[in-house]
Amino acid sequence: MQSRRSILKYGSAGLLLGAGLALSGASYAAGKYDPGASDTEIKIGNTNPYSGPASAYSTIAKTLDAYFNKLNDEGGINGRKIKFISYDDGYSPPKTIEQVRKLVESDEVLLLFQPLGTAHNIAIRKYLNGKKVPQLFVATGAATFGDPKQFPWTMGWQPSxxxxxxxxxxxxxxxxxxxxxxxxxxxxxxxxxxxxxxxxxxxxxxxxxxxxxxxxxxxxxxxxxxxxxxxxxxxxxxxxxxxxxxxxxxxxxxxxxxxxxxxxxxxxxxxxxxxxxxxxxxxxxxxxxxYLKDTGDPQWADDPGMKDFYAFMDKYYPAGDKSSKSNAYAYTVAQTLVHVLKQCGDDLTRGHIMKHAASMKGITLPLLLPGMSMTTSEDDFYPIEQLxxxxxxxxxxxxxxxxxxxxxxxxxxxx
Missing domain, CATH: 3.40.50.2300 (Response regulator)
Structure with missing residues (x-):
C-alpha cells in the first residue's frame, strides 16, 4: 500500500522511501546550508537490509519513513520537509559502500542517518569522514562508533x-x-x-x-x-x-x-x-x-508516550507490528534526530549538525525506560549509556x- 507521501521503488538500486517529495507552502527563512538542505527541504540518507539474512530489521527503516511522513504532515522541522531516501544493501558491506556513495554523490543527502550493521558502518566510515558527511546515530552498538578523535563525523546511539x-x-x-x-x-x-x-x-x-x-x-x-x-x-x-x-x-x-x-x-x-x-x-x-519500554507490555498501556506510539503506528504504519521493539527503537531514534535538527535552527550545515548532536544534555524521550536520558559531548559520542x-x-x-x-x-x- 502506498502512503500519500511515500514512494517505493524496487530495482537494482534498492528501495527508495521518499517522505515529503512534493513540497509546497511558505518557505522558511533563508539559512546556511550544505548540500541536501534548503529553505524548504532536508534530505536524509539511509541504508538498511530490506533483503538478505538480516531483513527482519527492514521494519526499522519503514518506521523511520513513516515517522518522517508524520513529521511532514505536522509542518516538518522548522518549516522544512524531510525527504528520506533509503536503499537496500542486503546486509552486505560492499553493497552498503555502493549505496552510500550514491546517496552522497548522486542524491546529495545532507547526512547519513541510522545506516544499519556493524561491519557495514565500518565499511563506510572512512569515506563519510573524508567527505565530512555526518554518519549519525548508527544502528549498531559497537564501541568503535564512539571515537570522536579519529572519526568526528560518526556517532552511535544505542548502548554499547x-x-x-x-x-x-x-x-x-x-x-x-x-x-x-x-x-x-x-x-x-x-x-x-x-x-x-x-x-x-x-x-x-x-x-x-x-x-x-x-x-x-x-x-x-x-x-x-x-x-x-x-x-x-x-x-x-x-x-x-x-x-x-x-x-x-x-x-x-x-x-x-x-x-x-x-x-x-x-x-x-x-x-x-x-x-x-x-x-x-x-x-x-x-x-x-x-533501554526501551516494551511495547507489548501491558504495564505501559496507560503511558502517554506509549499511547502516542500506538496512534502513530495505526495512522502511519498500519502494516507494522505495534509490539515490535524494532519499531519502538526506530520511533525513538527518529525523535533524537528531530531534536538535533530543531536545535540547528536555520544553520543546516553538516558541522553545525554534529555540534548539536554532540551537545545533548539529559534529553528524555517517551519510550526510554524511566530514569534514562541522553547526554553527549565533544568527547562522548555515546548518547545512551544505561541498561x-x-x-x-x-x-x-x-x-x-x-x-x-x-x-x-x-x-x-x-x-
Missing part, C-alpha cells in the same frame, strides 16, 4: 555492546558464580564487542567461559555451533546473534535437549521476530537487557533490578 557484555558478567557472577559459559557470537565487531565486555566484566573469573563459537552472517544456520557449545559442558548459553540466527539457536537448544540458562543479546529480543519463531514456551526464561536486566516469562519481558549506567560499569567490582 561492551556494556551489555559487562552487565551479563555481573549478573552471572552474582547469581551463578560457578557457571560454565558457552558463547555463540556473530564474527564481527558486534559479536566480538559483547564477548569482550563479558570477559571484562568477569575479570579474573574469565575462565568461566568454557567455549566460544563464531558464525558468519552468510551461513544458512547455526545448528552445528549450538551442538558444539552443548558438547562443551556449558550450562549458560549466551546468544549474541542477529534475529534469524538468534531464533535458530533458541530452537536448536530446545531440539537437542540442552537446558542451559539462556542470555540473548538485546539486538534480537523481539518477541514476534525471534521468540515466536523459536517458540514462546521454548523461549521462556531467557534473559536480556533493555536494565529483563526476563521473558512466556508472554512478555519482565524488567528487574536497577538501571545500570556506564559509570557503574567502569569499575567491574562495583555492584
Amino acid at each position: 555492546y561492551e556494556s551489555e557484555g559487562i552487565i551479563y558478567a555481573r549478573w552471572l557472577m552474582e547469581n551463578i558464580p560457578n557457571a560454565k559459559i558457552g558463547v555463540l557470537y556473530q564474527n564481527d565487531d558486534f559479536g566480538k564487542d559483547v564477548l569482550k565486555g563479558l570477559k571484562m566484566g568477569l575479570g579474573d573469573k574469565a575462565s568461566m567461559i568454557v567455549a566460544t563459537t563464531p558464525y558468519e552472517a552468510s551461513q544458512p544456520t547455526v545448528d552445528s555451533e549450538v551442538i558444539k557449545l552443548k558438547a562443551s559442558g556449558a550450562d549458560v548459553f549466551i546468544n549474541v546473534a542477529t534475529p534469524k540466527f538468534a531464533a535458530q539457536a533458541i530452537k536448536k537448544v530446545y531440539e537437542i535437549g540442552w537446558k542451559p540458562t539462556q542470555i540473548l543479546s538485546n539486538v534480537s529480543d523481539v518477541v514476534n521476530d525471534v521468540l515466536k519463531p523459536a517458540g514462546l514456551e521454548t523461549s521462556t526464561g531467557i534473559l536480556s537487557t533493555a 536494565q536486566m529483563k526476563k521473558f516469562d512466556g508472554t512478555r519481558w519482565v524488567h528487574f533490578g536497577k538501571v545500570i549506567s556506564s559509570e557503574d560499569l567502569q569499575d567491574p567490582k562495583k555492584p
Whole structure:
C-alpha cells in the first residue's frame, strides 16, 4: 500500500522511501546550508537490509519513513520537509559502500542517518569522514562508533555492546558464580564487542567461559555451533546473534535437549521476530537487557508516550507490528534526530549538525525506560549509556533490578 507521501521503488538500486517529495507552502527563512538542505527541504540518507539474512530489521527503516511522513504532515522541522531516501544493501558491506556513495554523490543527502550493521558502518566510515558527511546515530552498538578523535563525523546511539557484555558478567557472577559459559557470537565487531565486555566484566573469573563459537552472517544456520557449545559442558548459553540466527539457536537448544540458562543479546529480543519463531514456551526464561519500554507490555498501556506510539503506528504504519521493539527503537531514534535538527535552527550545515548532536544534555524521550536520558559531548559520542536486566516469562519481558549506567560499569567490582 502506498502512503500519500511515500514512494517505493524496487530495482537494482534498492528501495527508495521518499517522505515529503512534493513540497509546497511558505518557505522558511533563508539559512546556511550544505548540500541536501534548503529553505524548504532536508534530505536524509539511509541504508538498511530490506533483503538478505538480516531483513527482519527492514521494519526499522519503514518506521523511520513513516515517522518522517508524520513529521511532514505536522509542518516538518522548522518549516522544512524531510525527504528520506533509503536503499537496500542486503546486509552486505560492499553493497552498503555502493549505496552510500550514491546517496552522497548522486542524491546529495545532507547526512547519513541510522545506516544499519556493524561491519557495514565500518565499511563506510572512512569515506563519510573524508567527505565530512555526518554518519549519525548508527544502528549498531559497537564501541568503535564512539571515537570522536579519529572519526568526528560518526556517532552511535544505542548502548554499547561492551556494556551489555559487562552487565551479563555481573549478573552471572552474582547469581551463578560457578557457571560454565558457552558463547555463540556473530564474527564481527558486534559479536566480538559483547564477548569482550563479558570477559571484562568477569575479570579474573574469565575462565568461566568454557567455549566460544563464531558464525558468519552468510551461513544458512547455526545448528552445528549450538551442538558444539552443548558438547562443551556449558550450562549458560549466551546468544549474541542477529534475529534469524538468534531464533535458530533458541530452537536448536530446545531440539537437542540442552537446558542451559539462556542470555540473548538485546539486538534480537523481539518477541514476534525471534521468540515466536523459536517458540514462546521454548523461549521462556531467557534473559536480556533493555533501554526501551516494551511495547507489548501491558504495564505501559496507560503511558502517554506509549499511547502516542500506538496512534502513530495505526495512522502511519498500519502494516507494522505495534509490539515490535524494532519499531519502538526506530520511533525513538527518529525523535533524537528531530531534536538535533530543531536545535540547528536555520544553520543546516553538516558541522553545525554534529555540534548539536554532540551537545545533548539529559534529553528524555517517551519510550526510554524511566530514569534514562541522553547526554553527549565533544568527547562522548555515546548518547545512551544505561541498561536494565529483563526476563521473558512466556508472554512478555519482565524488567528487574536497577538501571545500570556506564559509570557503574567502569569499575567491574562495583555492584
